[in-house]
Amino acid sequence: MALKIVKGSIDRMFDKNLQDLVRGIRNHKEDEAKYISTCIDEIKQELKQDNIAVKANAVCKLTYLQMLGYDVSWAAFNIVEVMSSSKFTYKRIGYLAASQCFHENTDVIMLTTNQIRKDLSSPNQYDTGVALTGLSCFVTPDLARDLANDIMTLMSHTKPYIRKKAVLIMYKVFLKYPESLRPAFPRLKEKLEDPDPGVQSAAVNVICELARRNPKNYLSLAPLFFKLMTSSTNNWVLIKIIKLFGALTPLEPRLGKKLIEPLTNLIHRSFSSRVLIFICFGFFKLAHKKSFSDVIVSLCYITVLISLSSGMPNHSASSVFLRISVVKYLGLLAMSKILKTHPKSVQSHKDLILQCLDDKDESIRLRALDLLYGMVSKKNLMEIVKKLMIHVDKAEGTTYRDELLTKIIDICSQSNYQYITNFEWYISILVELTRLEGTRHGHLIASQMLDVAIRVKAIRVFAVAQMATLLDNAHLLTGNMQRNGICEVLYAAAWICGEFSEHLENPVQTLEAMLRPKVATLPGHIQAVYVQNAAKLFATILKNQEGNTDSTAAQETSQMMIDRLPLFVQSANLEVQERASCILQLVKYIQKLQQKDVEVAEEVSALFAGELNPVAPKAQKKVPVPEGLDLDAWINEPPSESESEDEQPKAIFTKEEPKHSRPRHTEVDEKELARRREARKQEQANNPFYIKASPSSQKVYQEAPGVEHIPVVQIDLSVPLKVPGLPMSDQYVKLEEERRQKERAEKKKKEKKKRKEKRSGRGKKHDSGPESEEDITPAHVVDIVTEEMPEKSSKHKKKKQKKEKEEKEKKKKKKHHHHHHHSDGGGEESVQNGTVEEEEPLTFLVFPLPRKVCDIQGNLQDGSQVVVSVIFENKSDSFLKSMEFNVLDSLNSKLQRPEGSGPHDGLTVPFQLPPGVSNEARFVFTVQSIVMPQKLKGTLTFIVKDSSTHEKLDFKLHFTCTSYLITTPCYSDAFAKLLESGDLKSSSVRLEGVNMPFHHLLARICFHHHFSVVERIDSCASMYSRSIQGHHVCLLVKTSGQTVSIDAKCDEPTLLGNVLDEIKQTFSQC
C-alpha cells in the first residue's frame, strides 16, 4: 500500500506542467487534437490524486485547454477543490479556472458559497482579493444573495486594495440581486469620497454603470460629482464623470450651463490626454441643446482637428493618440451625435465628410456614411448620391459595397422619398446599381423598383422602358448564378413589365425575352412571376392586335406561348408548374378560338383587369373591426408565462400533460419536450406544494360499494376535456358501448340498462366540454329514464343532506293578476343562485337560508333528500289563505307527500298570510341522481280572502348541482390525500373579466356554491365541498389580472362539469 503511494507520487513527478503542455502542443502541430486528448486523459488521472499540488497543476493545464476551446466543465468539482486549498498559489489557480469556466448553470457553484465566504474574511488580503476577482466573473443570484452582506462589510476594509475590489464587485451583486442596492447605496456613496483614488474611481465606475440604466435616480448625486470633477486629476474618473453628466443633463437642463466652465477648464488644462477633449465634445451636444453658438464652436473645433490632422504627416508610430485615423474617427463620431440635434450645422461640413469617404479605413468610411444619411436635402441629394455611386464602383470588398448600396437606397427613400425631385433619375440609379456584381441586396433594389413604379404613376412609362431593357439583358445579370442575389431585380422587372404592359413599346420582344429558355435557370419564385406576367403581356398583345384584319401576328404570339410554356410546365418548382400549366391550357384554348376568328382579346385582358393600388401603411386602421371579433381575446389558451407560476399549480389538478392544445407544443421537438418534462419533474420534486400522484392511495371515502361508485368511476377520462373534436367523442362512444355490453351481461334488469343509457348521456355531455347549457339538455332527457329504477338499491349510507334555497318573488306582473287587485302572492321562483326561469318577468329576491345538514344515517330510504324552504311573502293588501303547494314530479325528483296522498296532490302550506307578512315553509324532495341540475314545475294555489277567489301562481324550482353540495370543512392534509388518491377526474374552467378582489371571489364561491376554503396562498386557493351523496369536489382557484382559472377535481365528472358551469354563470352575472 505504502509502496503504491510512493509509486504514485513518483509517477506524479513526471507530470507535465503548463509549460510542458504548451511545448508539447507546439511540437505536435500535425496531430494536435490527438495529443491534447492524451493530455486530457493524463489530467483526468492527475485529478484523481489526493495531492493538491498535482490537482492544481492539472487545473492550471485545463485552464489553458479551455482557452483552446475545450470544454472543461467536467472538472468543475476539482476546480472547487483547488479553490479551497489553503495555499495562495493553488487557490489562485482554482479561482482563475473557475472564473474562466464557471457560469450560472454550473451546479457546483452552490458548493462554493462557504468557501468564498471564508476567503472573503481571510486575514490575508490577497486571498480576499483573489476570491473577489473570481466571484466577479461567476457570481450567481444565489451567491449574490448569500454574500452581499460579507461584501458590504469589505467595502469598509482597512486595505484600499480590498475596498476597491469590494466596491467594484457590488455592481455585479446589484445586477444579480437587486434588493441589495438599497441597503448598500449609502456606503457606496460614501466611497465616492474615499481617501484612496483607486477606491474613488471604483465607486464612480459603479455609479456610472448604475446611472446608465436609470439616470433619474442619481440626479441627487450631481453636486458630489461636480466637486469630484473639479478636484480629481484621474483621467479615468473624469471620463466616467463626464459620461455620467452626459446622461444626467437631459434630465436637468440647468446642469448644462453649470458645467460649461469646468469643462472648458479641463480642456485648457492641456492634459496630455486628448481623450478628455473628445469626451467633452461628446458632452457639449447634450449640454447645449439650445445654445446654438456653442455647438458651432465645438463643431469648428472638431473640424479644425480633423483638417489639421489630415494635414499632418502620418508619423504616428510613437503615439496612437496622435494618429490621424483615430482623431478622424472620433471627430466623425462626435459629429454624428451633434447631427441628431443640429443637423444644419453639420450639413455645412458636407465636403469634409465626403472626403472621409475616400479614407482607406473602413471604420471611418462607415462613420462618414452614417453622417451622410442625416445630411441630405433636396438640393444636395443628387450630388451626394453621385459621389456615392463613384465609390460604389471603386469599392473593394463586398461588405463595404453592400453597405454603400443600402446607404444609397436608405438615403434616397427616407421619409417616403422626401428628397427625391426626379424619379427618372432614381430609377436609373437603381438600374445602375443592378450592375453591381455579387451584392446580396438584390431584393432591396427590387422592392424599391416595385415601390416607385407603383406609387409614382408618372414614372411608369420610363420605368417600364428601363425594365424591358433589363429583361432583354437579363443574361448580364444572371451571368454568375452562384451569387445571384442581384437576379432578384428581374422579379421586379418582370412584374412591372407585365402589370404596366400598356406602356411597353415592343411587347412582343419583351414577351420573347421573358420566355427564353435561360429563364429556367432563375430561382423558382422569379420564374413564377415571369410566367404570370408573360400571360399579362400576352393579353396586352392580343388587345393591341385586335382590329387588325390580319390575325397572323396574334396567332404567332399564341404559338410562341404554346411553344415556350412547356419548359415551365416541367419546372421543379410547384408554383411555376402550376401557373405554367394553367396558362398553357388557357393559351391553347385561345388559339383554338383564334383559328375560328373569334375575338377573344377582350375576355383575355379581363383576366388581368383592374389596377393594383398601393396601400397606405395605416390603411388597416380604417377597416372596421367586424362585429363580435375581439382581437385581444386568445384564440387558444395563452401560453403560461412562467413555468413555476402557471404550470405547477395546474399540475396539481391534472395528471395529464398540458391539456390545452397549444400550438407551440407541436413545434417543440421531442428532445425539448423531454427536457421540459424533466425540468418540471425536478421542479415538482422540489416543490413542497406539489402533491405527487400515487395510484396506491387509500380510498377512505369509499366505505361501501355504493352504486354510484361502480360504473361511473370507470369512465376513464384520460381525454383532455378541452380538446374538442369528433375523433374524441367517437372514441368515447366506443368505450361506452364496450362497457355497456359488459354490464348488460352481468345485470339483467331492464332498469339497469336504462340507467346505463343515462350514463352514456353523461359521458357524452362531459366529453363535449362543460360549457354550454345546450349540451346539457339532451342529458336531461335521458335523465328521465332514471326515475324508473328502484332507487332503493342504491345504498349510499352517506350523509344525506338537505339543502335548499329559497326565494321569493316580490311582485308579479302577470296581467291576469293585475286585474285582480292583489298583485301579490307567495309565488316562489326558481331557486338556485338566480337562475330564474322567466316565464313572466319577475323581480325576485333570493334568500339563501343557511341550512343545517340533516343526517339520516342508515336510513337507506332517504338516500337523497333535499329540503326546499320557501318564504312566502304577501305583497298584496289582501289576506291569503288555503295555500297549496304542488310540484309536478319528475322522474328523478319527487316531492315527499304524506302517506296516503296521491302523486299529484298538493301540500297544504301550514299557515295563512296576512298582508305584508312572510313566512317560511319547508318541503322535502327525494332526488335520485344529483349529478344533473333539475327543473321542476310547480303551482301554488291560494284563496284571496276578500274576494274568495282561487288564484294560481306558476313557478319553477331549479335544483342546481350546487344545491346538492354541502359546505364541508376539510383540512389540507386530508385534501392532499384526496388529490393523491388519483380517483378524481379533473376539469377546468376559465373566467375572463372578473373584476373583484380575490377574497370576494372566494367568498362568492363559498357562499353561492357551498365550498369551503382549504388553503389560500396569495392569488391561489384550494377549496373543497362534498355532495349529499358523498362526492368530493376540489377546486383550485387561481387569479391573474381579470382572469380566474379554476381547476377542479371530482369523482363524478358530470357533477363537476355542472358545478363548474354554475360557477361560471355566477360570475358571468356580476
Added chain:
Amino acid sequence: MIKAILIFNNHGKPRLIRFYQYFAEDMQQQIIRETFHLVSKRDDNVCNFLEGGSLIGGSDYKLIYRHYATLYFVFCVDSSESELGILDLIQVSCSFVFVETLDKCFENVCELDLIFHMDKVHYILQEVVMGGMVLETNMNEIVAQVEVQNRMEKSEGGLSAAPARAVSAVKNMNLPEIPRNINIGDINIKVPSLSPF
C-alpha cells in the same frame, strides 16, 4: 463595461481570452475567429476602432484593438467606455505585460512569453480589469500588487514543489524530442529525422 478581452497572434491563435459574459467554449472560439477575421485585414495605420462584430452584443458594442508586434490585443466594450480610454488601457496593459514579464522587449520573445505564462498574464490582467470594469489604471499600483502576490507564491514554493521541478528538468533533458526541436525564440529548427535506408 468590457465584454471581453482577447489576445491572439497574427495567425489568430488565441493567447489569452477573458470573457466577462458567459459563452460556451465553441461560441468563444467562434468569436475569436470572427474578431481575428475583422481585425487582421485592417492596415496598421488605420484607426483602432471597429464596429460590427456580430457575435458579441450588437450595435452598442465596439471592438477596440491594438496591434502590437505579433499580437493583437482586442477589447470588446459597450458605449459606456470611452474609446480613447480603452486604447490607453491597452497601451498600459500590454506594455506592462511585456516590460514586467521580461525586461526587454524582443518582438518574438514577447509572444512566447505569453504562451508559456498565460496564467501569469491572467493574474496581471485581474489587477487591471475586474468583472468587466476597470479596476486600476495606475501602473505603479498594479506592478506593486502583482509583485507582492508573486513573492507570496514564491514563498510557498511555486506551483510544482522543488523535487518535482528537478525531475522535470532531468526529464526535459532526456526527452527524445529535445534533440529534434531546438527552440530559439519562436523559431523552431527541425532536425530532419534520418530517412531509413
